[in-house]
Amino acid sequence: MIRLYLPLALSLILFSAGPSALAQPPENQDLFTKGKYLATAADCGACHTSPHSGAPMAGGYAIQSPMGSIYASNITPSRRDGIGDYSEEDFARAVRQGINKQGQHLYPAMPYTSYAKISDDDIHALYAYFMHGVQPVDIAAPQTHLPFPFNIRASMGIWNLLFASDQRFTPSADKSPQVNRGDYLVNALAHCDTCHTPRNALMGEQSDKALSGGSLGSWYAPNITPDPHAGIGDWSDAEIAQYLKTGHVRGKAQAAGPMAEAVEHSLQYLSDEDIQAIVAYLRQIPAVNNGSAIPRDRYGKPSDTEQSLRGQTAQVDPGWKVFSGSCANCHQPDGQGNSHYPSLFHNSATGADRPDNLVSTILYGVQRKVGDEAIAMPAFGPDADFTTRLSDQQIADVSNYVLKNYGNPQVSVTAAQVKTLREGGDTPLLARLTQPVVLVAVVVIVLIIVALVIFSRKRRPHVTTK
Ligand code: HEC
Ligand code: HEC
Ligand code: HEC
Incomplete structure (x- = not known):
C-alpha cells in the first residue's frame, strides 16, 4: 500500500510546493534570477x-486614471x-505593444510605451520568471469599466499610432556603455519617463521636454534634468544615488507618494552599478529650465514665528494654529526638524514652484519601507481618523504658513486647489471630452493629425522615427 502511494505523495509534494520549488537546471536558475531582477x-x-x-x-490594484479606475490584471501563470496560457510571443506583445492575448488593446496605465524598448533577451528572461518563478493564483482581477468613449479599447490603437512606438532600445555609439545602460533603465525598464516627462492634452509624452516634470494628478514628479535651477543639476552624484536607494537626502528631498513606491518596491533593490548608470545618464540629458531661478531645495531658513505667535490672542495666522497643533511636534517649532524628521526649509516639497507635493504630503502622509526601516508621516486627509483630519481650508492655511515661513513665498494655495488635489488633481483635456459634441470635434482633429503624420512620413521616407 505505502509503496503504491509513495509516487503519488511525492508528486503531490512537488506540485503543491509550486513551480518555483521544482529543481531547475542551473542555466534556468540563472534565467529566473535575471528575470526576477528585471521584474523588480x-x-x-x-x-x-x-x-x-x-x-x-x-x-487587483486599482490605478486611478482621470477617466476612472483601471485594474491591473492577474499576471500569475494561472491558466484560469x-x-x-500566454506564449512568449503573446507575453512580448502584451508587455511591449499593449495588446493582450485576445487581441484587445490595453490602456497605457500599463507602461508598454516604455517597455516597448525592452530587448528580446530581457523579455525571454521575464517570461521564464513569470511562467516558472511566480506562484499561480486562481483569483480573477476586477473588470475595468471606463465611461464611453474610453471603454472602446480599439481607440487606444489610434492613440498608439500617435504616441507609442514599437522600437527596441538601440545603444548610441557615441555614448559610454554606462550611459547607454542608464538610458535603458530610465526609459525602458524603470519607466521614469512615464511620471517625470510632461504630457500633452491627449496624454502623450512630450519627448522634447523629457524628464522636465509631469503631473500625476495629486502628486507632481519634478524636473530631474541637469538644469542647476529647475532640475537637479545642483545635486551631487552621491546625493542622487542616495535618493534613489533610500528616498531621502537630508536638507534636499524625501520621496513620498508614487516615488516612495518606486523606491520601496524597485529602486532600493537595484545594484550599485545600475544606480550609477542611472545617475550617469541623468547627468547628460538636455537641461530644461521651465522658469525657476533658485533650486527648489535652497528655499527658506529656520523661522521662530511659531513661538512668537504663541500666547497672542489677537488675530493670528490661522495656518499657525494648524502648524502648532499638527506639525510642530515632529518638524519642530522652527521648522528645523531633527534626526528623525526632515526640515521644512531646504526641502524640495516646500521650495517647488507648485504646491502639489506639499499639499499631497499633508493629505496622504508619507509611507516608505527601505530595508528594515519604515518611514512614516501621518495622513491628515481622508484616511486620517476623525480627530486629526484637516479640512481643505485648514490644509490651505497650514500650507500657506509653511510656504511663507520656510518655503517658496511666491507660491500660495487656496482651499479650492486643495479640493482639486484631494480629488486626484486637474483633469487633462482628454478626460473632459465626454460630451458628444466635443468628441466629434476631437475625432476629426485626430483624423487630421493621423493624415498629416502619414503624409509627412511619405514625404520623408528616410527619416527614422525615434
Ligand atoms: C504602472 C502600472 C503597471 C506596471 C508597472 C506594469 N503593469 Fe502590466 N498592466 C497594468 C494594467 C493597469 C493592466 C491592465 C490594463 C487594461 O486593462 O487595459 C496591465 C496588463 C498587463 C498584461 C495583460 C494581461 C491580460 O491578459 O490582461 C500583462 C501581460 C502585463 N500587464 C505584464 C506586465 C509586466 C511583465 C510588467 C513588468 C515588466 C508590468 N505588467 C508592469 C499596469 C502595470
Ligand atoms: C510612479 C511615478 C514615478 C516614477 C516611476 C519615478 N518617479 Fe521620481 N518622483 C515622482 C514623484 C511624484 C516625485 C516627488 C516625490 C516627493 O516629493 O515626495 C519624484 C521625485 C524624484 C526625485 C527628487 C526630485 C526632487 O527635487 O525632490 C528624483 C531625483 C527622482 N524622482 C528620480 C527618478 C528616477 C531616476 C526614476 C526612474 C529610475 C523615477 N524618479 C521614477 C514620481 C515617479
Ligand atoms: C509624526 C511626525 C510628523 C508629523 C506630525 C508631521 N510630519 Fe511631515 N514628515 C514626517 C516624516 C517622517 C516625513 C518623511 C521623512 C522622510 O521621508 O525621510 C515627513 C515629511 C514631510 C514633508 C516632505 C515631503 C516630501 O514629499 O518631500 C513635508 C513637506 C512635511 N512633512 C510637512 C508636514 C506638515 C505641513 C505637517 C503638519 C500638517 C507635518 N508634516 C506633520 C513626520 C511628521
Whole structure:
C-alpha cells in the first residue's frame, strides 16, 4: 500500500510546493534570477500586486486614471485567471505593444510605451520568471469599466499610432556603455519617463521636454534634468544615488507618494552599478529650465514665528494654529526638524514652484519601507481618523504658513486647489471630452493629425522615427 502511494505523495509534494520549488537546471536558475531582477527593476509588482496583502502579481490594484479606475490584471501563470496560457510571443506583445492575448488593446496605465524598448533577451528572461518563478493564483482581477468613449479599447490603437512606438532600445555609439545602460533603465525598464516627462492634452509624452516634470494628478514628479535651477543639476552624484536607494537626502528631498513606491518596491533593490548608470545618464540629458531661478531645495531658513505667535490672542495666522497643533511636534517649532524628521526649509516639497507635493504630503502622509526601516508621516486627509483630519481650508492655511515661513513665498494655495488635489488633481483635456459634441470635434482633429503624420512620413521616407 505505502509503496503504491509513495509516487503519488511525492508528486503531490512537488506540485503543491509550486513551480518555483521544482529543481531547475542551473542555466534556468540563472534565467529566473535575471528575470526576477528585471521584474523588480521594471516594478511589475507595483501595479500587479494589490498593496493590501495581495498575492504577488495576482492583480487587483486599482490605478486611478482621470477617466476612472483601471485594474491591473492577474499576471500569475494561472491558466484560469492569469497569463498561464500566454506564449512568449503573446507575453512580448502584451508587455511591449499593449495588446493582450485576445487581441484587445490595453490602456497605457500599463507602461508598454516604455517597455516597448525592452530587448528580446530581457523579455525571454521575464517570461521564464513569470511562467516558472511566480506562484499561480486562481483569483480573477476586477473588470475595468471606463465611461464611453474610453471603454472602446480599439481607440487606444489610434492613440498608439500617435504616441507609442514599437522600437527596441538601440545603444548610441557615441555614448559610454554606462550611459547607454542608464538610458535603458530610465526609459525602458524603470519607466521614469512615464511620471517625470510632461504630457500633452491627449496624454502623450512630450519627448522634447523629457524628464522636465509631469503631473500625476495629486502628486507632481519634478524636473530631474541637469538644469542647476529647475532640475537637479545642483545635486551631487552621491546625493542622487542616495535618493534613489533610500528616498531621502537630508536638507534636499524625501520621496513620498508614487516615488516612495518606486523606491520601496524597485529602486532600493537595484545594484550599485545600475544606480550609477542611472545617475550617469541623468547627468547628460538636455537641461530644461521651465522658469525657476533658485533650486527648489535652497528655499527658506529656520523661522521662530511659531513661538512668537504663541500666547497672542489677537488675530493670528490661522495656518499657525494648524502648524502648532499638527506639525510642530515632529518638524519642530522652527521648522528645523531633527534626526528623525526632515526640515521644512531646504526641502524640495516646500521650495517647488507648485504646491502639489506639499499639499499631497499633508493629505496622504508619507509611507516608505527601505530595508528594515519604515518611514512614516501621518495622513491628515481622508484616511486620517476623525480627530486629526484637516479640512481643505485648514490644509490651505497650514500650507500657506509653511510656504511663507520656510518655503517658496511666491507660491500660495487656496482651499479650492486643495479640493482639486484631494480629488486626484486637474483633469487633462482628454478626460473632459465626454460630451458628444466635443468628441466629434476631437475625432476629426485626430483624423487630421493621423493624415498629416502619414503624409509627412511619405514625404520623408528616410527619416527614422525615434
Ligand atoms: C504602472 C502600472 C503597471 C506596471 C508597472 C506594469 N503593469 Fe502590466 N498592466 C497594468 C494594467 C493597469 C493592466 C491592465 C490594463 C487594461 O486593462 O487595459 C496591465 C496588463 C498587463 C498584461 C495583460 C494581461 C491580460 O491578459 O490582461 C500583462 C501581460 C502585463 N500587464 C505584464 C506586465 C509586466 C511583465 C510588467 C513588468 C515588466 C508590468 N505588467 C508592469 C499596469 C502595470
Ligand atoms: C510612479 C511615478 C514615478 C516614477 C516611476 C519615478 N518617479 Fe521620481 N518622483 C515622482 C514623484 C511624484 C516625485 C516627488 C516625490 C516627493 O516629493 O515626495 C519624484 C521625485 C524624484 C526625485 C527628487 C526630485 C526632487 O527635487 O525632490 C528624483 C531625483 C527622482 N524622482 C528620480 C527618478 C528616477 C531616476 C526614476 C526612474 C529610475 C523615477 N524618479 C521614477 C514620481 C515617479
Ligand atoms: C509624526 C511626525 C510628523 C508629523 C506630525 C508631521 N510630519 Fe511631515 N514628515 C514626517 C516624516 C517622517 C516625513 C518623511 C521623512 C522622510 O521621508 O525621510 C515627513 C515629511 C514631510 C514633508 C516632505 C515631503 C516630501 O514629499 O518631500 C513635508 C513637506 C512635511 N512633512 C510637512 C508636514 C506638515 C505641513 C505637517 C503638519 C500638517 C507635518 N508634516 C506633520 C513626520 C511628521
